[in-house]
Amino acid sequence: MKSKLKSLKKRVSVIVKDSNRKPFLQIIREAILFWIAKNEFPNFYFGKFLYRKENKNYKDYLSSREVDKITLSKNLHHFQYASILRNKLSFAIYMEKHKLPVPLMVGYNFKNRFFKKSEECILQNTSDLFTYFNSMFEATGKVSVFVKDITEMGGIGSFLITKQNLKEEIEKYGSYILENDCIHQEVVNQHELINKIYAQSVNTIRFDTYIDKNNKIHILSAFMRFGRGGSFVDNGSVGGFYLSVDLEKGVLKGKSHQLMKHGGGQLKEHPDTGVVFDNYEIPYFKESCELVKKAVSYVPDRIIGWDIAIGSNGPVIIEGNDNNSFITPDIAYGGYLKHPLFKEIMEEAK
The missing domain is CATH 3.30.470.20 (ATP-grasp fold, B domain)
Incomplete structure (x- = not known):
């Protein structure tokens, strides 16, 4: 509940301070019409900045119901x-x-079990993890690797591991990597x-x-x-x-x-x-x-x-x-x- 109230307060603050917003009476009118047209509370009217002056075609934007219809469709997705x-x-x-x-995969791990080419090893702690990545950098000549949680989205569980700052990064991200399933890929040039x-x-x-x-x-x-x-x-x-x-x-x-x-x-x-x-x-x-x-x-x-x-x-x-x-x-x-x-x-x- 506290997080929702904080989010609502943030949204209200952004709208009130936005110098590009429409007049308040117009915003209220359009929000109500969006609510009626989409048959849902107009969260997206505000979240998609449809209250801004340049957005005259506000009914052309998808509602959460329309988004769900697309993303959950068994005809569009298999x-x-x-x-x-x-x-x-x-x-x-x-x-x-x-x-x-795609970025070349150099390895992956299922929690503390690590796989690299034909090699497999079990790491016990972050000290072992430091040694693992340090050896990888020494053997390949690479100076960085991108580690991503296999199933997370939105940048969650994504870490840049570098040779230069390896100690600090293992201290910061090591426990997460050892407790989750991750893919290790070369960094795109x-x-x-x-x-x-x-x-x-x-x-x-x-x-x-x-x-x-x-x-x-x-x-x-x-x-x-x-x-x-x-x-x-x-x-x-x-x-x-x-x-x-x-x-x-x-x-x-x-x-x-x-x-x-x-x-x-x-x-x-x-x-x-x-x-x-x-x-x-x-x-x-x-x-x-x-x-x-x-x-x-x-x-x-x-x-x-x-x-x-x-x-x-x-x-x-x-x-x-x-x-x-x-x-x-x-x-x-x-x-x-x-x-x-x-x-x-x-x-x-x-």
Whole structure:
């Protein structure tokens, strides 16, 4: 209850302080109309910033009920594909088998049982874990590895382990790694033009794909996420932000968006580097579009959110998500219900 009240207080504070909000009477009127049209309390009216002046088509945004209809649809999603997407270990093995570009897996662990190539060992404590990663760095010449919980989402259970700060990072993350199931992957060598915006995290493009009723693959939308303030993850749920991407031009569009719980700020440039976002060209964007369509042919769930990093030599698949919340892409697109394919999607979401 306390956390809910704190969240509500945060939302009210963001709305009241937002200089870009509509007049209060208009906000109240629209919230009521959204409530009537969607037949649910208008949480999403506020959470998706539909009270801001530029959002005139507020009824084109998905309600939580409409999102649930899509994400829970057995016609759009199938267990056999979801089971590949939701397990990062299975996903990495499957993608590598089909020679699709993903970060190279260097090992994994099921709690304190660790696997690396043909080797297997049991680690008793964080001291053993320090020795394990230190030996890996010495043997491979690598200076960092990305460790991710096999089943968690939203940046939870994701850790950058580096040779330089190994002792501190094992002290901080070691217990979690030993008590959970994790995959260990090489860190993507990010393209210099993406590093120019923010180099501390692997910044990913989220592509939403859809297989229509005639079995044709479409890219519904794209947005790009960035970390900030030294964070090594770009996820909005941990304080990062995102921008819409022009699918035709392959450039960033307008201002950034941030989740309300982190302040809901809108920025024209990255706060750490000062790089202006609007019209910033994304390298290998055409190749990224081609890659996600190819990936869909190997995992043909009808709606997937793909996270693609831009490496120095081309796009790299980070993960695919069948359980997309649609909050972020709905905001980035400017109201998914105005998308020409969404009428069919809602009809197919049985």
